[in-house]
Amino acid sequence: MKFALELSDGFGPSSGEKNIAELIKKELSSISIDLKRDELGSLIVFKEGKNIKNHGIILSAHMDEVGFIISKINDDGTLSFRKLGGIDNRLLPAKRVIIGENRIKGTIMSPPIHLSKKSEMAIDTEQLTIFIGAKDKKQALEKVEIGDLATFDQIAFEKQDTLWGKAFDDRIGCYILTQILKMDWDINITGIFSVQEEVGVRGIQSALEYASGEFGFAIEGTTAYDIERDFPEESPSTFIGKGPAITVVDRMSIGTNSLKKIVEGVAKGNNIPYQFKKTVSGGTETFYLLNQKNIPAICISVPVRYIHAPLGFCKKEDIINTIKLVKGTAKLLEFQMKKLYGGK
Amino acid sequence: MAIDLKLLKKLTETFGPSGREDEVGKIILDRLTKKGFKPSKDVHGNIKITLGNSGNKILITAHMDEIGIVVNYIDEKGFLKISPIGGVYNEALFGSRILFANGKWGAIFSQTTNPKIKTDFNSLFVDIGAKNKEDAQKQVPIGTFGVFHREMVNLGDNIMAKALDDRVGVYILLKTIDNLKSKKMTNRVTFGFTVQEEFSTLGARALAHSIDPKVAIAVDVTASDDIREKLYLNMTLGNGPTIKIMDSSLISHPKLKNFFIDTAKKEKIKHQLEVLPFGGTDAGAMSLVKNGIPAIGVSIPARYVHTPSEMVNKKDIEGAINLLTTVLTKKDIGDLV
Amino acid sequence: MDYLKSLLEKASISGYEEDLKTFIVEKFKSSGLQLHISPMGNILAVKQGTSPYTILFDAHYDQIGFVVQKISPNGIVHLKSVGGHDPRVILGTKLIILGKEEVTGVIATIPPHLSSPDERKKVPKIAQMFLDTGLNYEQLTELVNIGDPVIFDRKIEIIDDYIIGPGIDNRGGVYTLLKLAKWLKVYDNTATIALRVTIQEEVGIRGAQMLPALPFDLAVVVDATFAKQPLANDNYTFDIDKGPTIMYGPNYSREYSRRVEEKAKLKKVKFQREVEESVRGTNAYGYRTMSGGKALIGISYPIYNMHTPSEIVKYETLKETIELFKIIVMEFNQGSVQ
Incomplete structure (x- = not known):
């Protein structure tokens, strides 16, 4: 997970994400992909399916940090x-x-x-x-x-079962996308590394013009305020160490129910721990996947303590489980698409 | 080793606000004399005895005084106005009984219902049932000291009494002296019963000056976590005496701290570590004397400190006596620093 | 400056000064000074002169920090402040517990997604803040005990002539004394010069209240003062780049200070005048009334952001402070003002 730390150390405040795009390009340099940077700066990575060329899924994560x-x-x-x-x-x-x-x-x-x-x-x-x-x-x-x-100014570091850094919202999502893109796929995978999420979820809007797919996933680093609180009845949002968080509703959108059920099923079937995000706060790119592309979409997140702060941390196992869950879900969708659209 | 409830009752119920510790002192003097020691009393009222005649000088103290009040004015109707002696916990005062130095009694109440100021000392008064100003002045003249009197109650595991701060320390020192009486001493240990800790720590400073010990220890009470939320303290009743690491007056000498912890661990004496974000003891005062005296505190966790119903646990008292008896006979304690 | 950086990287929370103590003792030894170390940790380094007149220089060597007050069963660490902290800079700050191993943590903050604008206006008290290390209770108690010291991240930065980091107050002063010691090695002094670095200033001027191993006639106390910066009342602040301040007020001996100023002007060493009405401001509190009342000079170096993890001093000011010390040694080498 060294690359996750490297990403966190990258310089990428909203509207200045170039450095992050370069890091991602370098990481993906060994695999066969089509790359595009749109005018706003978002990086659109297209990996053609080995088997089915016209169908696939879209994954998005934002490169910018506060x-x-x-x-x-x-x-x-x-x-x-x-x-x-x-x-x-x-x-x-x-x-x-x-x-x-x-x-x-x-x-x-x-x-x-x-x-x-x-x-x-x-x-x-x-x-x-x-x-x-x-x-x-x-x-x-x-x-x-x-x-x-x-x-x-904060150098990222690894400590026992945790990763620490300044920008896991959403470099952790970027990290997960790169890992998914490196895997073998029979369907198209489009990875959108967007810009300007923190200033109004903007980059995704232009980037989506260059992407196509049947399902959308926003991958995020999300709030985990699961420590001792003034009012225990107030929501901790998510818990670190309890697996990826599935967003049912955020401030802008409701995750597609059918997709939610699929994701849950994959988690249960593969013994992947998961949780639901317990607050209706923060907008994510799910909204534009749903509205601009009119496809089922949902947000899956890694719980991070202290996002939008100088130093936060997340659990390695949550990252691993999020990758497992995203991969498992995509593989299931791949299987179904293969059934639907033929191929071998 | 059971708690000598009779002695502790006598100690806690005896009158002794800061500056007026003589009655407590007399109990200590009588007891020590009866046991064959030759205690001495200094100009301020501190009492001390020394065990052992060779080795490093160690001073261990407990303070005799308790919080109280002093009468500063009597109004036309014969009500007394008072000032606090030491850190009086005003909120616990309504209806408290004041026992004055001359044995007279009074009740304490507020002149106002205004919640913002009703517990201020300007609003509080003491009623001694006097007919008028002259009568009151005759019964309890201005300048008379008083304490918040209560009887000691045995609650089973716990004990409730006034002035457990720090008569429980006095008790622990007396019992430790009993334990050490027949032991061969490798240190010159002076047991000091100090005055005015609650007011100015004058007693401890004076004693430290005259003895100039290599190490100073104060035995006192500390706060407990189990009564209030969000204090985030590590100390609770019944988990053993505390080894003080820090309070507002002292950072215990690291070598002493480690020595106490290691000794307690080795002897399997249940103990707790104390970081108290407020308060201070004689240990802090003694640490500043002369070139600086390495000091440490051993404390008994207590609830409702500075009210007439302080509460401590018997096991913690026994643990403290045990710990001190062990530590004071270790030769290396004075060689540490 | 690397020397100063390595000094600043040592931990010296009040009461836990050992790490820096070792460093200082070594440096004094290599300057050939005679050392007296008190059981509490005050260090006195002496260069004997031929006259009985003794000039004592003092700098406290402790820094502010925290200690572990309690470890909650959920793995949250509660801290007690050691010295006066500014609660406004603590949230989100990286701290290091000096336990059996160093354990890094961050002061927990509520994410802005979950707090109201009103909540965000008020800063909680430090006693209500928590340190999150990401470790659970079992992992923590393996490494950390109640009372372990906690320091700010050692993030020392040098930008041009400025040094940025935690604990410049008053390890900058310690630096000036160590440099003075080096100079004394080659200086032929008549008066006895004693350099004292003292403990526990930040928790109530404790080290300087303890008697030094040697009687003295003139004490010179060096400490940090406030540099002019936005939002700070400029009645109490001084330019960061106009030299150290020479103190005036009930703690300080006016005649001596004036003499230093005169000589400083001649030698073109920059200085500013500072007034301190409170007697309890610095270590001067301890020395002024000690042993019958002695002459006292106060020298301070302005720093930005006092008592934060990002204190800033201009290196030049520290050099000028050393120049003022030399002036004092030379000026009072033959005895007092009278």
């Missing part, structure tokens, strides 16, 4: 910024970031608690600045420019 965009370079050499995607303001002060093409190291400034009134209140992003070691605007401009993108 991050920042530099909005202003201040006279004192610090940078003002805005958030790309949903990040809790309370996570920002004193965190380290990486900025722009040159990967400039920055530190989000944090006024000392000793000199702060209302120290229990979160500081607004608008009031925070990033320090990059520049003493004035001129020096800062030598390193960065307005519009540069930034991410949290």
